[in-house]
Amino acid sequence: MSVRDELTTYEENTWCPGCGNFGIFTAFKGAIKELENRGVKKSHVLITAGIGCHGKIFDYLNLSGFYSLHGRAVATAQGMKLGNPDLYVVAFVGDGDAMGEGLEHVLFAAKRNADITIIMHNNGVYGLTTGQFTPVSPKGFKGPSTPFGSVEEPLNPIKLVLDAGATFVARGYSAKIKELTNIFVEAILHKGFSFVDVLQPCVSFNDTYELYNKNTFFVDKIATTKEEAIEISNVQDKIPLGIFYKEDKPVHHELLLEGKNLFKESLTKEKRLQKIREFLNI
Amino acid sequence: MDSSKKDIFTILVGGSAGNGVKKIGAVLSSFFSNMGRYAFEMEDYQSLIKGGHNFCVVSTSTEPIFSHYEKKDVIVALDERSYNKHKDEANKNGVVVYNSDLVKEAEQNHIGIPLTTFGRKYPNPELRLGISALSVLFGVLGLSKDELANLIKENFRDVENNISFANEVYDYFVSHFKGERIQLDKGNKRMPVVSGNEAIPLGAYAGGLDMFFAYPMTPASTILHFLAAHTRDFEIGVMHPENEIAVINMAIGAASVGLKTMVASSGGGFALMEEALSLAGMTETPILAVLSSRPGPSTGVPTYTEQGDLYFALNQGHGEFPKIVASPGTHEEAFYLASELLSLAWEFQTVSILLTEKHLSESRKTFEIDLDKASFADYFKHTDGEYLRYKLTDSGVSPLLFPPSQSVIKFSSYEHDEYGLSTEDPEMITKMHDKRFRKYNSIIEKFKNLKTVNIYNSHLGDNAPIIYTYGSTTMSVLEALKFGKIEARVVQPIYLEPFPSWEFKQFSGVKSCVIEQSVMGSFEKLLKEKTGIEVNSHIRKYDGRPFEVESLAKAIKEALS
Numbered sequence: 001m002s003v004r005d006e007l008t009t010y011e012e013n014t015w016c017p018g019c020g021n022f023g024i025f026t027a028f029k030g031a032i033k034e035l036e037n038r039g040v041k042k043s044h045v046l047i048t049a050g051i052g053c054h055g056k057i058f059d060y061l062n063l064s065g066f067y068s069l070h071g072r073a074v075a076t077a078q079g080m081k082l083g084n085p086d087l088y089v090v091a092f093v094g095d096g097d098a099m100g101e102g103l104e105h106v107l108f109a110a111k112r113n114a115d116i117t118i119i120m121h122n123n124g125v126y127g128l129t130t131g132q133f134t135p136v137s138p139k140g141f142k143g144p145s146t147p148f149g150s151v152e153e154p155l156n157p158i159k160l161v162l163d164a165g166a167t168f169v170a171r172g173y174s175a176k177i178k179e180l181t182n183i184f185v186e187a188i189l190h191k192g193f194s195f196v197d198v199l200q201p202c203v204s205f206n207d208t209y210e211l212y213n214k215n216t217f218f219v220d221k222i223a224t225t226k227e228e229a230i231e232i233s234n235v236q237d238k239i240p241l242g243i244f245y246k247e248d249k250p251v252h253h254e255l256l257l258e259g260k261n262l263f264k265e266s267l268t269k270e271k272r273l274q275k276i277r278e279f280l281n282i
Numbered sequence: 283m284d285s286s287k288k289d290i291f292t293i294l295v296g297g298s299a300g301n302g303v304k305k306i307g308a309v310l311s312s313f314f315s316n317m318g319r320y321a322f323e324m325e326d327y328q329s330l331i332k333g334g335h336n337f338c339v340v341s342t343s344t345e346p347i348f349s350h351y352e353k354k355d356v357i358v359a360l361d362e363r364s365y366n367k368h369k370d371e372a373n374k375n376g377v378v379v380y381n382s383d384l385v386k387e388a389e390q391n392h393i394g395i396p397l398t399t400f401g402r403k404y405p406n407p408e409l410r411l412g413i414s415a416l417s418v419l420f421g422v423l424g425l426s427k428d429e430l431a432n433l434i435k436e437n438f439r440d441v442e443n444n445i446s447f448a449n450e451v452y453d454y455f456v457s458h459f460k461g462e463r464i465q466l467d468k469g470n471k472r473m474p475v476v477s478g479n480e481a482i483p484l485g486a487y488a489g490g491l492d493m494f495f496a497y498p499m500t501p502a503s504t505i506l507h508f509l510a511a512h513t514r515d516f517e518i519g520v521m522h523p524e525n526e527i528a529v530i531n532m533a534i535g536a537a538s539v540g541l542k543t544m545v546a547s548s549g550g551g552f553a554l555m556e557e558a559l560s561l562a563g564m565t566e567t568p569i570l571a572v573l574s575s576r577p578g579p580s581t582g583v584p585t586y587t588e589q590g591d592l593y594f595a596l597n598q599g600h601g602e603f604p605k606i607v608a609s610p611g612t613h614e615e616a617f618y619l620a621s622e623l624l625s626l627a628w629e630f631q632t633v634s635i636l637l638t639e640k641h642l643s644e645s646r647k648t649f650e651i652d653l654d655k656a657s658f659a660d661y662f663k664h665t666d667g668e669y670l671r672y673k674l675t676d677s678g679v680s681p682l683l684f685p686p687s688q689s690v691i692k693f694s695s696y697e698h699d700e701y702g703l704s705t706e707d708p709e710m711i712t713k714m715h716d717k718r719f720r721k722y723n724s725i726i727e728k729f730k731n732l733k734t735v736n737i738y739n740s741h742l743g744d745n746a747p748i749i750y751t752y753g754s755t756t757m758s759v760l761e762a763l764k765f766g767k768i769e770a771r772v773v774q775p776i777y778l779e780p781f782p783s784w785e786f787k788q789f790s791g792v793k794s795c796v797i798e799q800s801v802m803g804s805f806e807k808l809l810k811e812k813t814g815i816e817v818n819s820h821i822r823k824y825d826g827r828p829f830e831v832e833s834l835a836k837a838i839k840e841a842l843s
């Protein structure tokens with residue numbers, strides 16, 4: 001259960017008792033504290049979220065930001081980063097939200113190496129809408145929209161974002177809070193597109209605690225190529241956790257805006273009219 | 283040689299895509315504006331890259347001009363399709379020139395010039411053909427080859443070949459031209475020529491635009507191209523993301539941290555943005571959205587014009603929230619309005635929609651502008667004390683504060699409390715609805731001190747008949763009244779939501795007519811719904827083409843008789 005602290009709002013917490021989202025919440029607050037030790041002020045960390053159980057973290061975290069639409073938090077996040085590049089922008093997304101409704105934004109943010117952090121609450125279900133299968137649920141998954149079992153193969157989010165161009169990719173587990181905290185810190189500090197797939201048991205519709213407690217392990221190194229990253233992240237008998245890939249590459253907002261901060265450098269009316277006069281030759 | 287004076291003069295150049303017809307239109311209109319004259323240029327092109335049929339019509343006058351004309355003084359047809367399509371559009375003494383290499387059968391008094399043969403002497407003959415229109419025009423106006431060479435130097439590359447080609451056409455034309463020369467008076471004011479899709483972004487830029495997001499969709503795409511080309515000198519940001527949903531959500535995200543942003547699209551792309559326009563309404567994020575209409579429904583007719591999106595614009599966004607919709611009647615108004623709508627979006631922290639049509643977006647006009655009349659976006663700033671993003675105020679508008687800040691600033695798409703946290707509390711839901719509704723009333727109060735309706739020809743008095751119109755159709759109506767010497771007032775609401783009904787009380791008991799480019803008469807319906815006015819007749823056109831001055835004048839006379 002969450003404790004009242006300066007990073008927690010007064011909003012009543014309505015996650016089901018035992019939900020994996022609590023672990024993510026705790027780890028993220030820990031990460032903010034650690035970031036402050038490392039010189040990142042919490043006033044500079046902006047959050048956004050999709051719609052789903054995961055999105056409620058927006059209401060619980062006492063940080064500035066924008067509670068977005070289902071599937072669109074990654075687009076919102078990129079707009080925020082372009083709006084003021086001094087900010088660190090974190091998007092909390094669901095697996096339905098980010099792999100279904102708004103997949104294109106995730107892939108394109110990776111493609112352009114947008115300097116944002118995506119934290120995907122991967123519970124394998126549409127929690128808030130009562131447990132339907134998501135794009136990452138295994139074939140055969142039974143939910144209210146697939147009572148006879150899903151007939152589709154799942155997507156592999158880590159492989160997808162790596163292929164699309166992600167420059168930081170990790171997988172965490174909501175019950176391994178210390179490691180998850182560290183992954184969040186590294187992801188936020190990484191300059192470029194960071195994607196954290198967080199295994200998050202949903203006690204009401206997809207209780208995976210036993211499976212994850214028994215069958216996860218942390219990889220011991222970061223891959224040097226994307227191919228290797230895909231390989232070491234691949235789920236076989238056991239599910240690998242940890243930071244799989246990290247690469248330094250120019251980031252989108254710096255390339256597009258050529259280093260400008262449009263918020264701080266917005267021109268005065270007089271300067272604008274002068275430029276229009278020059279353009280119109282009047 | 284004899285010559286006759288003309289005030290309104292019209293030239294048409296037709297060919298296939300790839301003949302440089304668009305470029306010639308631009309050169310012609312700036313040529314007339316350099317003479318100190320007014321000009322209006324309409325481009326008609328198809329949704330294809332090579333081939334097909336393209337034409338431009340440029341009309342010019344020493345007085346303000348708001349439309350191209352149906353009857354032409356000079357027609358230059360670069361291919362057979364253009365000739366057959368346009369040869370009957372000439373004035374009584376109009377000069378019709380055609381490419382005799384391509385036109386098999388032509389009328390006696392039309393002048394054939396072997397343009398393709400002449401063009402073949404140079405590389406890329408197809409691209410060059412359009413230049414022949416300048417040679418013909420200069421011949422008709424009795425201007426010299428030196429002047430022609432100067433015009434070509436100023437506007438084209440490959441100058442030597444182009445001049446040589448132009449001269450050959452000029453000589454050929456002059457030796458075959460038996461008609462009267464036309465003399466065009468010089469005017470006394472040199473004005474720039476701009477398209478609507480330049481006027482709109484220029485206005486938004488004047489008003490404080492920091493960043494523009496768009497996904498290409500005709501007829502809005504040229505706003506994107508224009509601003510993208512000016513990213514560096516205007517010191518703004520421009521982004522073309524993966525789709526319109528990204529466009530609007532990025533623009534909202536950027537606005538939530540303080541950037542003045544704008545988006546633009548046509549119907550289909552705008553439809554994709556709708557969920558997020560409602561988001562802007564709920565989160566109270568200022569956004570300027572441009573909707574440039576093509577004939578619909580669906581993909582419709584991409585490069586043509588219509589006013590079929592009126593109710594689509596008015597009803598944008600699920601749920602109830604205040605928004606502002608306005609439509610400019612001229613290029614100048616497009617400039618002022620874009621700056622004003624950006625300012626209003628920021629003043630009231632909501633969505634402003636600038637509704638326009640292909641006809642204004644892509645036609646070009648001499649631009650009589652007073653830049654100082656542009657608005658500049660400002661907003662209600664948080665000063666001190668506890669910050670509440672959705673603080674309940676009398677006006678409904680809450681102060682804004684942008685990160686980084688010691689205070690927590692929370693925007694929310696869920697119904698929220700003053701702090702910005704989600705709520706399902708019935709009292710709070712009611713309070714927040716009331717707050718947003720107070721903004722609607724604040725907007726109306728603001729509108730009462732703004733020019734929300736244009737009334738043209740009010741000097742005719744209260745008994746003169748009234749034509750109700752809006753958007754780019756206003757220009758067609760104004761020119762038709764001038765041409766037909768028709769005594770009628772024109773009432774054009776600039777603002778359509780909230781609708782300035784209070785301005786309409788004064789109009790009653792006279793003959794009236796609605797003119798619009800819509801099959802179902804959406805503007806007529808809106809007028810009745812908002813003001814109770816029932817007009818005597820209406821003129822509707824929905825073939826994708828803008829009204830033609832002469833036929834519209836005739837229709838108005840009939841309607842008002």
Ligand SMILES: Cc1ncc(C[n+]2csc(CCOP(=O)(O)OP(=O)(O)O)c2C)c(N)n1
Pocket residue numbers: 050051052053054055070093094095096097098121123125126127128129134
């Ligand atoms: C456009 C749109 N479609 C559907 C919904 C309804 N909806 C709310 S949450 C949700 C699914 C959430 O699943 P996921 O993203 O995995 O989040 P979780 O609840 O599992 O954290 C859906 C479909 C919505 N809010 N918006």
Ligand code: SF4
Pocket residue numbers: 014015016018019020021053054123127128201202203204205
């Ligand atoms: S439904 Fe599942 S994801 Fe949602 S709060 Fe309950 S346990 Fe958590």
Ligand SMILES: [Mg+2]
Pocket residue numbers: 052094095096121122123124125126127134
């Ligand atoms: Mg989920």
